[in-house]
Amino acid sequence: MTEPIGGLNPVSTRVMNLATFLTQAARRDPDGVALVMGDARWSWREFEARADALAHALQTRFGLQKGDRVMCQSQNCMEMMQAMFAVWRAGGVWVPANFRQTPEEVAYLTQSSGAALMFCNAGFPDHAAACGVTTLVFGQADFGPSVQDITEAHLGQRPEVAVVDRDDPCWFFFTSGTTGRPKASVLTHGQMAFVVTNHLADLMPGLTGDDASLVVAPLSHGAGVHQLTQVARGVKTVLLPSERFDVAQVWDLVREWRVSTMFTVPTILKLLVEHPATAGADTSSLRYVIYAGAPMYRVDQQKALDTLGKVLVQYYGLGECTGAITVLPAHLHETGEGPNVRIGTCGHARTGIEIQIQDDQGRELPPGQTGEICVIGPAVFAGYYQNPQANAKSFRNGWFRTGDLGHMDEAGFVYITGRESDMFISGGSNVYPREIEEKILTHPAISEVAVLGIPDPLWGEVGWAVCVAHAPVSEAELTEYLGPRVSRYKLPKRFLFWDALPKSAYGKITKKMIREELEARGLLEKAPA
Incomplete structure (x- = not known):
């Protein structure tokens, strides 16, 4: 409760339980398609009933109390979305892990969050064993009861929907841990309700039940927030049939389901745009192709616009702000130059x-x-x-x-x-790698690049550019090319050429991983612990 204002009685801080979005969608369109994965289909009525059944089991069979944290280790699947809504409905806190993390890493997340219950895909027995808590299984496995069996046993039973306040936690959103251990950002029911509204206003205005959303990124993070927003408008969610990312299959699903929205990251969008299958793809249904998680380089942005049309929407934000800091809507994306074109802005x-x-x-x-x-x-x-x-x-x-x-x-x-951690100081001057990376990527032979500050006895730090080239190019050629384009103190001292840059499980190029690879290759001394 808040403090009295002007002599009035305290006002309520109670808000809607986020799982109510599913109830509302099921009321509006009970027989409409809600979830698709391969040959499987759930209607909104089925989705709601399955979430209810699982929430009832969580409360009555597994003793879930309001505020209890529930870990999830799984690649994208229909049961993962069912579990998310069931946990909220029962009053629990959703704690999804990046499914590509090691058993030890997920065990740390389980311990640090205080989770005593876990959903785990049948393909991750070692993760379940490492975490050592009560485990419910997506699929069939010998390390825990099946969510499908539990659901069938409780169908038709309704839980006690948890009463929540604005600041009650609903989701522990783990940072990606680019420096040190991941930290659990506490997201709340009231905050997330605002984010859903904000996403609908700023990113995807006008969504209806006639829209369809294709999931091409892990539901554990930004894509999960995006899909919560789709549920709020009764938009059908189409999941890839397996964790293998197949561009031709993506475009087949876009055509089949008339997909209108996708959430992705720049590296995945780049793969989609540059794949040979894209040339013959039917992309006419797309309305909003949303990218976030990292800045998109200008040359990649231009190519995506030329290929897909003016459907790109960029947003910038951290997990701590649930992505909601800036937006660059579709109508402000431009391929050309000119006085009114803001090149390089995130909105x-x-x-x-x-x-x-x-x-x-x-x-x-x-x-x-x-x-x-x-x-x-x-x-x-x-x-x-x-x-x-x-x-x-x-x-x-x-x-x-x-x-x-x-x-x-x-x-x-x-x-x-x-x-701030990427910036380095060379000869007393601040150097911002992104500026140099943008310039390097304008060279026709370079497809990816990362610039890092490396210790140097004379200048303090100098830049090294780690490049992926799709055509022959030398270090001397790149140095000559960049000469008139950047100040001399910003010019990388070394250019390295790799077949690929290491990327995080979310498809992001991270400087930490590149630095570790440099150390592994013996090109850089290992930093002291």
């Missing part, structure tokens, strides 16, 4: 969100000056679970500090320079 502030560029003292910087991107608004999380040190570091005067560097123009459009 303007999302509805209800305020952004400031701040110096290291927390003072707002004027347009054009680089500083830390800071944000306030209802999309900002409730803090890191049981981590007061991280909370103290991440908040200042009420502002959430993203750790990203950037600047803002006079019209309020934000330009990301890079992570």
Whole structure:
């Protein structure tokens, strides 16, 4: 309850349980298709009944109480979405892991979140064993009862839907752990209800039950938030039939189901655009191809626009803000040049969100000056679970500090320079790798690149560019090409050519993984622990 205002009685902070989105969709269109995976189909009525049955079992058979955390280790499947809504309905907190993590990593997430119950796909017995908690299985396995069997046994039974307040946790959204151990960002029912509304307003306006959404990224993170938004509008969700990413199959599903929305990341979008199957694909149903998770380089953005048309929507945000910081809507994506084209922006502030560029003292910087991107608004999380040190570091005067560097123009459009941890200092000058990467990618032979700051006895740090080339090119050629395009102190000292850049389970190129690969190849001394 909040404090009295002006002598009035305290007002309620009760909000809708997020699982109610599923109930509302099932009421509006009970026989409509809700979930598709391969040959399997669930109607909204079936989806609702299965979520109810599982929630009832969680409460009556497994003793789930409000606030209990429930781990999930699984690749995308229909039962994963069923479990998510069942956990919320029963009052639990959804704690999904990246399914590509090791058993030891998932055990750490289980322990640090305090989860005593786990959903686990049948293909991950070692993860279940490492976690050592009560486990319910998607599929059939000998390390726990089957969710399908549990559901069938409880069909027709309704749970006691948990009463929730605005600040009651619903989801522990783990950071990707690019530095140190992953941290659990606490997302709440009230916050997530705002994010769903904000997604519908800023990213996908006008969605209806006639739309269809194809899932090409793990439901454990941004794609899961995206699919919650689809459920809120009764949009059918189409899952890939297996975890194997097949571009031709993606386009077949887009055509078959008249897919109108997709959530992806730049590396996956790049794969979709550049695949030979795309040339003959029917993409006419697409309305919103949403990309986030990392900035998209200008040359890749232009190619995607030329291939798919003006359907791209970019958003920028961290898990701590549930993605809701900026948006660059479809009508502001441009392929050409000109005075009104803002090249390199990630968009303007999302509805209800305020952004400031701040110096290291927390003072707002004027347009054009680089500083830390800071944000306030209802999309900002409730803090890191049981981590007061991280909370103290991440908040200042009420502002959430993203750790990203950037600047803002006079019209309020934000330009990301890079992570604060990516910036390096060479000869006393700040160097922002993204600026150099953008220039390197304009060379016709380069398809991917990452620039890192490497210790140097003379300059302090110098840049190394790790490149993926699809045509012959030499280090000398790239040096000559970049000469007139970047200042001399920004020019990489070395260019390395690899067959591929290591990527995270979410398809992101991370500097931490590249640095580790440099160490593994004996090109860089291992940093002290």
